[in-house]
Amino acid sequence: SVQPFPNEAVKAAATIKLSETSVTLDGGQSKSISVSPTPPQGLDAKRLALWSGYIVINGTDGTSLSLPYQGLTGSLHKSVVLGADNTWISKSTDKKSNPVPPNSTFLIPAPGNAGSNDTLPQLTVALYLGSRKVRADIVPLTTCPPKNLTTEFQGIKTIGQPYNFPALWGTRGLNNFPWDGRLDSGNYAPPGKYRFVVRALRIFGDEKKKEDWDVSTSPALHIKYQ
Numbered sequence: 001s002v003q004p005f006p007n008e009a010v011k012a013a014a015t016i017k018l019s020e021t022s023v024t025l026d027g028g029q030s031k032s033i034s035v036s037p038t039p040p041q042g043l044d045a046k047r048l049a050l051w052s053g054y055i056v057i058n059g060t061d062g063t064s065l066s067l068p069y070q071g072l073t074g075s076l077h078k079s080v081v082l083g084a085d086n087t088w089i090s091k092s093t094d095k096k097s098n099p100v101p102p103n104s105t106f107l108i109p110a111p112g113n114a115g116s117n118d119t120l121p122q123l124t125v126a127l128y129l130g131s132r133k134v135r136a137d138i139v140p141l142t143t144c145p146p147k148n149l150t151t152e153f154q155g156i157k158t159i160g161q162p163y164n165f166p167a168l169w170g171t172r173g174l175n176n177f178p179w180d181g182r183l184d185s186g187n188y189a190p191p192g193k194y195r196f197v198v199r200a201l202r203i204f205g206d207e208k209k210k211e212d213w214d215v216s217t218s219p220a221l222h223i224k225y226q
Contacts, residue, residue, distance in 0.1 A: 130170060134175070
């Protein structure tokens with residue numbers, strides 16, 4: 001689950017090793033010093049522990065400077081950004097984005113007539129971490145899917161994605177996408193039964209690598225037009 005801010009703090013400190021702890025410089029001279037940090041011990045790398053501090057530089061003339069540092073224990077790339085059960089269908093007018101029962105039916109305005117006050121099916125995606133690209137393929141669950149719209153992507157039959165997808169720069173927490181039936185092609189999905197197969201790209205992920213995408217499948221829904 002997504003833990004609210006502020007996160008838990010633990011009493012553990014990093015160790016900093018300097019290649020030199022004292023240098024003498026004349027006017028106009030400079031010196032490079034290597035800084036080697038050792039992360040705090042006993043931290044759970046899966047929780048991506050963040051640690052920080054600062055190095056104080058004192059001059060013989062009484063001046064003082066500080067140099068901050070920051071580190072992260074764990075791998076952002078290996079961290080899951082989207083859980084397998086972290087997508088569901090909600091109502092666009094529900095400010096809390098509560099999931100509706102599976103196989104719920106939505107009666108939505110005729111194509112092109114939906115307004116901001118209409119209750120539309122809403123795809124809710126709960127991200128553990130931010131993702132720079134979220135893809136949502138609409139999968140028909142009828143025995144005779146529309147042949148003129150259906151294509152295949154990574155082994156699933158899809159009629160496309162919702163209009164304005166893929167979504168870019170998804171934030172940690174709930175991301176809501178109301179859907180009036182319009183597809184990324186500009187066409188509208190026929191009345192029927194569908195589900196969404198959502199893919200979120202991991203941090204530092206390569207879009208061309210299937211293993212760099214986390215996948216979640218929504219419950220089914222039915223849409224009808226007024």
